[in-house]
Amino acid sequence: MNKKLLDIVKGLIALKKEGVYWDFKQEHHQNNVDFIHDVICLANARNDGDRYLIFGVDDNSKIIELSNFKKQADIVDTLRNAHFADDIFPDITLEDLVIDDKTIQVLRIKNTSNKPYYLRQEKKDHKKTINAGTVYTRVMDTNTPKNRVASSKDIEYMWKERFGLIQTPLERFKIYLEDFKGWQHSGEISHYGQFPEFTIQSLEDSYCQGAEKLEWARGEIGYHYNSGNVVSVFGFYYYSTLLKKLCCVQFDGGKKYIVNPDWEAIGKGRIYFYLEDSFEYAYQKFLTEEREEDFSKQIRSTASSNFDIPVFSSKNKLQNFLIEAKKQFSHDDSNSPETNEKEQNILFYSYLNFYKKWLNLSTL
Structure with a gap:
């Protein structure tokens, strides 16, 4: 078990709230559009560090035993097949952690300068849609809704980060x-x-x-x-x-x-x-x-x-x-x-x- 990651996740759960770089989910997503949207929002969020999608914790920060588990390879395939722009999708790892004798899964999204992440073609799953070319992000503990777009200021910052224009x-x-x-x-x-x-x-x-x-x-x-x-x-x-x-x-x-x-x-x-x-x-x-x-x-x-x-x-x-x-x-x-x-x-x-x-x- 990754002790460093365990300490990070325990600390986030102890805060009893969600934030700009972490999000709690009681179970894995049933809809791929919902999942991809959550990943994009976290990956594009303005934060100097990695981001975490934590499965097995409800909105009240209570640890719930997961009823189904995912494999990292399957998640990578889902992201690869989502048709991200330039075929560059977020760099992720999926790890199992045991807290209070209950197993949860943590999707770690690496912080990179490849922002903004967005899809080059429309993605649908049942009645939910991510539009091609739409840039989402996360502000505080709230994702950009699927039918809206990140602010022009946030999008400008992402492009500057990609091209190294905000760094020394x-x-x-x-x-x-x-x-x-x-x-x-x-x-x-x-x-x-x-x-x-x-x-x-x-x-x-x-x-x-x-x-x-x-x-x-x-x-x-x-x-x-x-x-x-x-x-x-x-x-x-x-x-x-x-x-x-x-x-x-x-x-x-x-x-x-x-x-x-x-x-x-x-x-x-x-x-x-x-x-x-x-x-x-x-x-x-x-x-x-x-x-x-x-x-x-x-x-x-x-x-x-x-x-x-x-x-x-x-x-x-x-x-x-x-x-x-x-x-x-x-x-x-x-x-x-x-x-x-x-x-x-x-x-x-x-x-x-x-x-x-x-x-x-x-x-x-």
Whole structure:
């Protein structure tokens, strides 16, 4: 059971009301138009975070045992067959949760910049209809009625969000990195087709020199090849303004390429990782599209097994891990970091093993 989601849903039920990003349903919808309408309204709502359609809770916030359960695959098929504009429909997951010995289901609708969601053709089910091209949303705890349309102000905001016009240039850059096919490449410079003022350029910079020899890379780098193991620095520009620079590591004889992971100290050693919502991880996914393989996974170690660079879903998750890891390795605590490479490797791999155990426990 997803403990994080369980805590979120318990907190929403405890509020004893519905809101802009959550809606209670005693049972699953009997009519697909009603269901699709609810999903569209929540997906288009103005809220900085995910949205939740909670089945098995009535309008008075009382938990009711569900009499029928849905499968995620069936819901995805329903949305896919609804004919959303550009074939882009809300990204959802469906999970079972047990609260007070009663099983409910929660449809989590991921917050994305793909708004506004709307149908490209009319959808009917019995006497209910969603019209083609109609944009709905949710204000406070109320959905836009099916026979009406969201306000012009709300619709304008959705389009601005889609095109990155309400974010800072760096936030927009991160959004555009998700659109790999929208980028055009010319020599050492890449630019985003729709907004060519956003460019990625190779830099002559030594700020991350030696990153190819850190603990996470030692099973791959310098042991099998004498060349091709280097670092590269890239600048991310808005017009002529440098917004950010990142270090990338080329290893395994130049065959593999990833963003240099971040790190935090644990005792005398370090754990290396990505934050899922970071700019760095957005560019790592960009490189994965470019190289058609994620080289941050199945990295060779100096020990016996391969490993993936850990990815934390949020800073809170990272902090929770660090708290538990520092408790586990308190005997290693020291003001002096380990300098022996072999010992550094041993510490790093022990932290990786602890991360795997912690990850399994945190998802129960």
